[in-house]
Amino acid sequence: MDRRNFTGKMALGASGALMAPHLSWACAPNGNTAQRKLGVALVGLGSYSTYQLAPALEQTQWCRLAGIVTGTPSKAAKWREQYGIDPSHIYNYENFDAIAQDDSIDIVYVVLPNSMHAEFAIRAAKAGKHVICEKPMAVSVAECDAIIAACETAGVKLSVGYRLQSEPYTREIKRLVREKTFGDVLFISADAAYVSRGNPDQWRLNRELSGGGALLNMGVYSIQSCIYSCGKNPIGVSAQEFSTRPEYFKDTDETITAQFTFPGGVVGQMMTSHNANANRLYGSCTSGWFELQPANNYGPLSGRTSEGPIEFPHESQQKLQMDDFARHILEGTPNRAPGEMGRRDMVIVEAIYRSIREGGRQIALDLPEGYGILQE
Amino acid sequence: MDRRNFTGKMALGASGALMAPHLSWACAPNGNTAQRKLGVALVGLGSYSTYQLAPALEQTQWCRLAGIVTGTPSKAAKWREQYGIDPSHIYNYENFDAIAQDDSIDIVYVVLPNSMHAEFAIRAAKAGKHVICEKPMAVSVAECDAIIAACETAGVKLSVGYRLQSEPYTREIKRLVREKTFGDVLFISADAAYVSRGNPDQWRLNRELSGGGALLNMGVYSIQSCIYSCGKNPIGVSAQEFSTRPEYFKDTDETITAQFTFPGGVVGQMMTSHNANANRLYGSCTSGWFELQPANNYGPLSGRTSEGPIEFPHESQQKLQMDDFARHILEGTPNRAPGEMGRRDMVIVEAIYRSIREGGRQIALDLPEGYGILQE
Numbered sequence: 001m002d003r004r005n006f007t008g009k010m011a012l013g014a015s016g017a018l019m020a021p022h023l024s025w026a027c028a029p030n031g032n033t034a035q036r037k038l039g040v041a042l043v044g045l046g047s048y049s050t051y052q053l054a055p056a057l058e059q060t061q062w063c064r065l066a067g068i069v070t071g072t073p074s075k076a077a078k079w080r081e082q083y084g085i086d087p088s089h090i091y092n093y094e095n096f097d098a099i100a101q102d103d104s105i106d107i108v109y110v111v112l113p114n115s116m117h118a119e120f121a122i123r124a125a126k127a128g129k130h131v132i133c134e135k136p137m138a139v140s141v142a143e144c145d146a147i148i149a150a151c152e153t154a155g156v157k158l159s160v161g162y163r164l165q166s167e168p169y170t171r172e173i174k175r176l177v178r179e180k181t182f183g184d185v186l187f188i189s190a191d192a193a194y195v196s197r198g199n200p201d202q203w204r205l206n207r208e209l210s211g212g213g214a215l216l217n218m219g220v221y222s223i224q225s226c227i228y229s230c231g232k233n234p235i236g237v238s239a240q241e242f243s244t245r246p247e248y249f250k251d252t253d254e255t256i257t258a259q260f261t262f263p264g265g266v267v268g269q270m271m272t273s274h275n276a277n278a279n280r281l282y283g284s285c286t287s288g289w290f291e292l293q294p295a296n297n298y299g300p301l302s303g304r305t306s307e308g309p310i311e312f313p314h315e316s317q318q319k320l321q322m323d324d325f326a327r328h329i330l331e332g333t334p335n336r337a338p339g340e341m342g343r344r345d346m347v348i349v350e351a352i353y354r355s356i357r358e359g360g361r362q363i364a365l366d367l368p369e370g371y372g373i374l375q376e
Numbered sequence: 377m378d379r380r381n382f383t384g385k386m387a388l389g390a391s392g393a394l395m396a397p398h399l400s401w402a403c404a405p406n407g408n409t410a411q412r413k414l415g416v417a418l419v420g421l422g423s424y425s426t427y428q429l430a431p432a433l434e435q436t437q438w439c440r441l442a443g444i445v446t447g448t449p450s451k452a453a454k455w456r457e458q459y460g461i462d463p464s465h466i467y468n469y470e471n472f473d474a475i476a477q478d479d480s481i482d483i484v485y486v487v488l489p490n491s492m493h494a495e496f497a498i499r500a501a502k503a504g505k506h507v508i509c510e511k512p513m514a515v516s517v518a519e520c521d522a523i524i525a526a527c528e529t530a531g532v533k534l535s536v537g538y539r540l541q542s543e544p545y546t547r548e549i550k551r552l553v554r555e556k557t558f559g560d561v562l563f564i565s566a567d568a569a570y571v572s573r574g575n576p577d578q579w580r581l582n583r584e585l586s587g588g589g590a591l592l593n594m595g596v597y598s599i600q601s602c603i604y605s606c607g608k609n610p611i612g613v614s615a616q617e618f619s620t621r622p623e624y625f626k627d628t629d630e631t632i633t634a635q636f637t638f639p640g641g642v643v644g645q646m647m648t649s650h651n652a653n654a655n656r657l658y659g660s661c662t663s664g665w666f667e668l669q670p671a672n673n674y675g676p677l678s679g680r681t682s683e684g685p686i687e688f689p690h691e692s693q694q695k696l697q698m699d700d701f702a703r704h705i706l707e708g709t710p711n712r713a714p715g716e717m718g719r720r721d722m723v724i725v726e727a728i729y730r731s732i733r734e735g736g737r738q739i740a741l742d743l744p745e746g747y748g749i750l751q752e
Contacts, residue, residue, distance in 0.1 A: 186620075186651055186652040186653075187569070187631070187647070187649060187652030187654060189565075193563070193660070195562070195662070238616055238736055240736075240738070242635075242637060242641070242643045243641065244562075244641025244643075245641070255643050257635045257643070259616050259618075259633045261618060264620070265618070265620025265621070265651075266620070267618045267620075267633070267647075267649070267652070269633050269645065271565065273562075273563060273643070275562055275563075276562040276563030276643070276660040277660045277665060278563060278658065278660055280658075282654065282656075284652040284654055359735065359737050360614055360616075360735070360736035360737060360738070362616070362736070
């Protein structure tokens with residue numbers, strides 16, 4: 001199959017009923033490489049967009065940086081120059097909805113503070129754009145529901161910025177669990193934490209903007225790790241909160257530990273913190289074990305099992321993630337991080353906060369199976 | 377200093393008021409190597425005595441296997457032959473107290489099921505013998521108190537079988553914490569667990585004999601790890617219990633997780649289980665981290681820090697432990713695992729069980745400082 005025919009196949013894959021008509025141009029087999037790539041607009045030009053997503057979009061095969069949305073004119077000018085973005089694809093938060101008429105933009109990647117995810121994801125869906133919400137998906141289950149509904153109504157695809165779902169070490173763990181390489185999983189431990197000593201006014205430490213502290217920022221990694229390392233959704237959770245530097249963490253949780261129960265009796269424990277460094281997942285199985293350490297950073301990750309090291313060449317995780325989502329749109333490959341997965345994690349986040357409020361008692365979770373926990 | 381003078385110095389060291397008079401022969405500078413070694417009697421000839429302690433006593437410099445106490449005549453015969461133990465130094469549980477008249481025995485090492493530690497430790501003390509209680513020290517704080525009181529009354533030394541306190545990797549962690557090599561400790565994680573699938577009638581799974589399950593057997597390692605990795609005693613603990621195979625673990629706890637708070641806000645988490653494999657301690661500090669994995673087995677252990685690997689030649693941990701206790705008796709070096717340390721851990725064990733009974737609520741701990749947590 002030559003490139004031309006492959007592109008033609010993609011066009012077929014992308015022609016499903018859910019695709020907004022004005023997006024079909026992206027798949028036109030016209031031989032223009034730039035046009036074959038889906039156009040991504042980054043909403044919010046903070047450090048993650050600046051240092052991770054924009055560089056990754058220079059490496060992606062199926063998508064490209066096509067637009068930006070920022071409230072800061074000086075950033076707009078800088079990005080315009082650096083990435084050659086035409087002013088017609090540069091928006092601010094007020095005129096953002098005009099992106100609906102911008103055929104260069106197929107995907108809107110919301111990289112704003114957590115409390116703004118829902119508003120901009122919903123506005124993006126209403127504009128007929130596919131949506132990536134950076135993790136955590138939002139600051140409540142209700143907001144996740146609203147985002148999912150808006151994307152369903154608009155017939156656009158929705159993904160959460162769980163880049164590790166596309167990352168080889170993580171996928172290897174999923175494979176080991178899926179294929180029961182070491183038998184059944186018995187116990188999972190997952191820690192995701194870093195020490196925050198920066199500007200105390202940063203949005204991550206402001207509950208109104210972040211929706212919560214370490215749990216929202218890093219804890220979702222631990223939740224994800226526990227679930228894909230077990231291969232099932234948890235059925236119960238208990239949790240505890242600890243505070244060491246309340247003068248710095250005035251408004252958001254500093255350190256949280258939680259314990260999960262899974263179907264079949266598997267136990268999981270997690271820690272997340274803005275006042276410690278830890279970055280690991282470990283799974284004990286009936287006939288072996290696996291470990292990633294670090295497990296959640298931008299890489300290179302490092303892993304091993306009871307039978308030896310896990311080794312993959314390092315690639316930009318964000319590149320892999322965005323190309324996966326583009327292929328999901330173009331070819332109908334699985335959505336590795338669907339909105340329902342982000343919503344599930346927010347159900348767990350809310351249960352963890354509830355357990356803490358209720359003195360650490362176990363909260364039952366009633367989560368349907370699925371969300372592609374172990375998909376390839 | 378030649379060997380003769382060194383031996384003489386030891387005799388001085390051993391001549392303190394607490395030393396029972398009939399033990400002084402062990403230090404006589406008569407040039408007889410065998411007599412310079414303190415005589416150890418092992419009480420209970422199960423697998424730990426058979427495969428760990430007796431072989432270690434063939435390597436010790438300051439003590440030797442001098443007697444055995446067993447209820448099984450066939451074991452007595454086998455050990456008599458294998459180790460050349462004179463029948464005059466072989467006891468059973470009924471005639472054990474006659475060991476008081478046996479000048480070959482300086483130290484009684486109680487290696488019986490946990491619920492029998494107190495009785496035999498106290499009988500050993502009353503017989504004027506120094507005592508090592510295998511871990512856990514006993515099955516309740518009250519029993520620990522009784523053992524400590526009996527040893528004080530008898531003027532004999534008391535140690536708990538925390539062999540890792542004498543082990544180089546563990547001592548290196550204590551040094552890193554003591555010297556603040558990586559600054560202040562922020563977070564500790566310690567897991568100690570193995571999968572039990574053997575005889576369901578083994579004493580470890582019988583609460584009447586064991587006093588508890590994974591927590592008593594392996595959990596004390598995690599408790600120890602958390603404390604020496606932090607350098608302080610905890611001020612609070614919460615805990616949860618999980619059961620997967622109740623048909624096998626009919627009588628004792630299978631999996632327990634616990635969370636510690638320490639002075640200054642340090643957080644610790646631990647997991648112990650008879651239904652998973654995990655063996656690790658990890659400490660996150662303000663300017664680095666340390667890890668042992670495995671942390672608690674018979675070795676060789678393996679460790680690393682944020683600055684590189686920790687490496688020591690492997691030696692029998694039990695050899696190091698027993699020689700340390702012998703030197704404590706002979707020379708007055710620090711007791712690396714005093715009875716008060718074992719009692720402290722039982723206070724924590726009881727608080728963990730209490731937290732579980734009370735739905736995971738945090739239990740305050742009022743433990744005095746000390747117990748040589750960070751001693752060299």
